Amino acid sequence: MTTRVGIVGFGEAGAAIGAGLAEQGVPVTAYDLRFDGPDGRALRAAADRSGVAVAADIGSLASRAEVVLCLVTSAAAVAVAEALAPQLRPDHLVADLNSTSPELVRRVFDVIRPTGAAFVDVAVMAAVPPHRHRVPMLASGPGAARLATLDIGLQVEVLDGDPGAASAVKLLRSLLIKGLEALLLEFAVAAVPLGGADRVLQSIKGTLPTDWKELADYLLGRTARHGRRRSAELAQVAEMLRDVGVEPWLADAGARRLRWAAEHGLETRFRDRDPGSYQEVVAALRAAAAGADRSTPGAQ
Amino acid sequence: MTTRVGIVGFGEAGAAIGAGLAEQGVPVTAYDLRFDGPDGRALRAAADRSGVAVAADIGSLASRAEVVLCLVTSAAAVAVAEALAPQLRPDHLVADLNSTSPELVRRVFDVIRPTGAAFVDVAVMAAVPPHRHRVPMLASGPGAARLATLDIGLQVEVLDGDPGAASAVKLLRSLLIKGLEALLLEFAVAAVPLGGADRVLQSIKGTLPTDWKELADYLLGRTARHGRRRSAELAQVAEMLRDVGVEPWLADAGARRLRWAAEHGLETRFRDRDPGSYQEVVAALRAAAAGADRSTPGAQ
Numbered sequence: 001m002t003t004r005v006g007i008v009g010f011g012e013a014g015a016a017i018g019a020g021l022a023e024q025g026v027p028v029t030a031y032d033l034r035f036d037g038p039d040g041r042a043l044r045a046a047a048d049r050s051g052v053a054v055a056a057d058i059g060s061l062a063s064r065a066e067v068v069l070c071l072v073t074s075a076a077a078v079a080v081a082e083a084l085a086p087q088l089r090p091d092h093l094v095a096d097l098n099s100t101s102p103e104l105v106r107r108v109f110d111v112i113r114p115t116g117a118a119f120v121d122v123a124v125m126a127a128v129p130p131h132r133h134r135v136p137m138l139a140s141g142p143g144a145a146r147l148a149t150l151d152i153g154l155q156v157e158v159l160d161g162d163p164g165a166a167s168a169v170k171l172l173r174s175l176l177i178k179g180l181e182a183l184l185l186e187f188a189v190a191a192v193p194l195g196g197a198d199r200v201l202q203s204i205k206g207t208l209p210t211d212w213k214e215l216a217d218y219l220l221g222r223t224a225r226h227g228r229r230r231s232a233e234l235a236q237v238a239e240m241l242r243d244v245g246v247e248p249w250l251a252d253a254g255a256r257r258l259r260w261a262a263e264h265g266l267e268t269r270f271r272d273r274d275p276g277s278y279q280e281v282v283a284a285l286r287a288a289a290a291g292a293d294r295s296t297p298g299a300q
Numbered sequence: 301m302t303t304r305v306g307i308v309g310f311g312e313a314g315a316a317i318g319a320g321l322a323e324q325g326v327p328v329t330a331y332d333l334r335f336d337g338p339d340g341r342a343l344r345a346a347a348d349r350s351g352v353a354v355a356a357d358i359g360s361l362a363s364r365a366e367v368v369l370c371l372v373t374s375a376a377a378v379a380v381a382e383a384l385a386p387q388l389r390p391d392h393l394v395a396d397l398n399s400t401s402p403e404l405v406r407r408v409f410d411v412i413r414p415t416g417a418a419f420v421d422v423a424v425m426a427a428v429p430p431h432r433h434r435v436p437m438l439a440s441g442p443g444a445a446r447l448a449t450l451d452i453g454l455q456v457e458v459l460d461g462d463p464g465a466a467s468a469v470k471l472l473r474s475l476l477i478k479g480l481e482a483l484l485l486e487f488a489v490a491a492v493p494l495g496g497a498d499r500v501l502q503s504i505k506g507t508l509p510t511d512w513k514e515l516a517d518y519l520l521g522r523t524a525r526h527g528r529r530r531s532a533e534l535a536q537v538a539e540m541l542r543d544v545g546v547e548p549w550l551a552d553a554g555a556r557r558l559r560w561a562a563e564h565g566l567e568t569r570f571r572d573r574d575p576g577s578y579q580e581v582v583a584a585l586r587a588a589a590a591g592a593d594r595s596t597p598g599a600q
Contacts, residue, residue: 160495161495165494168496169496169499169500169503172490172496176504177504179483179486179487180480180508183476183479183480183550184476186546186548186549187476189546190472190475190540190544191472193544194465194468194472194544196469197472199469204476204477208477210509215508241486241490246489249556250482250483250486250553251486253550253553254549257549
C-alpha cells in the first residue's frame with residue numbers, strides 16, 4: 001500500500017515538499033489555517049496545481065494520511081500538535097520539521113506521545129525549495145527509523161537519541177556558521193574603513209586554508225538577505241545553551257550583531273539581488289547608519 | 301658601515317631577535333631595566349653568551365646603535381619612549397615591536413617624532429623564538445621602507461599608512477583567529493556533553509572546506525596553553541574597535557569566553573603538554589568547573 005502523506009503548514013517549505021512528493025505519485029493532502037483566510041483561494045489553487053489535495057480541517061487530514069509532516073512556525077507548533085492529537089491513531093507517524101528548539105520539540109512530543117502515534121524530530125539541513133522532499137533531513141526519536149525506511153524518496157539520516165537530539169545538532173551547526181558570519185561582519189565593519197581587510201583575510205589562509213574572502217562574500221551575503229531570520233536562529237541557539245548550563249556569550253553577541261545589520265535596512269536594500277562583495281555590505285551599512293547609532297561603523 | 305642594532309627590552313622576544321642578529325655578525329647592544337634588578341646577573345650573562353653587548357643605560361644604548369628595536373611591554377612603551385627620546389639623533393630609526401594597540405603606537409610616535417628620528421610601527425606576525433630576527437614583520441610609518449632595506453636579515457613587509465596601521469592589521473587578524481577560537485570553545489562546551497560535536501564539525505565541511513575537527517583541536521589547544529594572553533589580545537581588539545566607532549560585541553564575548561577558560565585553570569592543567577583533542581579541553585573545563593559557576597558546561 002502506498003504511504004499517504006499529510007502536510008500541516010503549506011508555506012514555502014511545505015508546498016515544496018508536497019509538490020515533490022506528489023510529482024512522484026505519493027498521495028499528498030495538505031492543511032493550512034490560511035486555507036480559510038483571505039489568501040485561501042490562491043493557496044488552495046496552488047496546492048491543486050501541484051497535485052496536492054486540500055483537507056477541510058486537521059481531522060480530515062489525519063484520516064487521509066499515515067504520515068503527518070508538521071511544517072508550521074515554531075510559535076504555532078504546540079497548538080497544532082494539540083489540535084492534531086485527538087485525531088491520531090497508533091499507526092500514525094508524526095514528524096516535526098519546524099520546531100528548531102530541542103525544548104519545544106520535547107513539548108510537542110509530550111502532546112503527541114499519549115496518542116500512541118510515533119513521533120520524530122526532523123532537522124532540515126539545507127534550504128527546502130531547491131531540494132523539495134529530497135532535502136537532507138536528520139531525524140531522532142521513536143519514529144526516526146520508520147521515517148527513514150518509507151519508500152517515498154526522503155533523504156533521512158537517523159541520529160541516535162530522543163526527540164530534540166536532531167534539533168540540537170542543527171542549532172549547534174547554526175552556532176558555528178552564523179557565529180562565524182557575525183564575527184566576519186564585525187571584522188568587516190571595522191576593517192574595511194581602517195583598510196587592510198582583504199590583506200587580513202588573505203593572511204589567515206596560512207592558518208585556516210579556506211578562501212576567506214569568498215567566505216566573507218558568501219556569509220555577509222546571507223546576512224544581507226536574511227539577517228533577521230539568522231539572528232533569530234542564533235537567539236534560539238543561545239536559549240538552548242542556557243538550557244544546558246552554558247552562558248551563550250558568543251551566541252548572544254552574534255545574534256545582536258546580525259540583528260544590528262538587519263535593523264540597518266539590509267534586507268530592503270538587497271531584496272532583489274545578492275550583494276556583489278562583503279565590502280558592498282559594509283558600504284550599505286555605513287550609508288544607512290548615518291551617525292545616529294553608537295555602533296555606527298567608522299563614526300567616532 | 302655595518303648597521304648597529306640596539307634592543308630595548310630583553311625578554312623572550314628581544315633575546316631571540318638579539319641572538320639571531322648577533323649570530324650573523326650584526327653588532328647588537330641590549331638594555332633592560334631588569335639588568336639592574338635581582339635577576340640582572342643571569343640576564344646579562346645570557347646576553348653575553350649570545351654575543352649581545354649590555355648597555356649600562358638607555359643613553360649608552362642609543363649612542364651605540366643606529367637602529368633601536370623596542371620590545372618592552374605595552375604598559376611600559378610610552379615611558380621607555382620618553383626615556384629614549386632625549387638620546388635620539390635624526391639618523392636614528394626607532395621600531396616599536398610591542399605596542400599592540402594602534403592608539404598606543406600613535407602615543408609612542410608622538411614622543412619620538414620631535415627628535416627627528418624615523419619611527420616605524422612593527423607588527424610581529426608569528427611567534428618570535430622559532431624565527432628569531434627572521435620572524436615575519438609588517439611595518440608602517442615613516443621608517444618602514446628604511447627598516448625593510450636594512451641588510452641584516454629581517455623579513456619586513458611594508459604596509460602603506462601611518463604608525464598604527466600595521467598594529468591595526470595585526471589586531472584585526474586576532475579578531476578573526478581568536479574570535480573563531482572562542483566560538484569553537486563555546487560550541488564545544490555545549491556540544492560535547494549534548495553529543496554530536498564531531499558530527500557537526502564534519503557536516504560544516506560542506507559549507508567551509510577546512511578540517512574543522514583538526515581546527516578545533518588546534519585552536520582549543522592554544523586556549524589551553526595561552527588562554528589568558530589570548531583573551532587579553534581580544535580585549536585589545538575590542539578597545540581598537542571602540543576607538544573606530546564599532547561596538548565590539550563579538551570581540552568582548554570572545555575575550556570573556558577565553559578568560560573564562562583560563563580562570564578554570566587550563567594553563568596549569570596543560571602547562572607541560574598540549575591537549576590531545578578539543579574534547580580533552582572540554583573535559584578539563586568540566587572537571588574544573590565543579591558546579592560553582594553559572595556557566596559550568598553541562599550544569600543545570
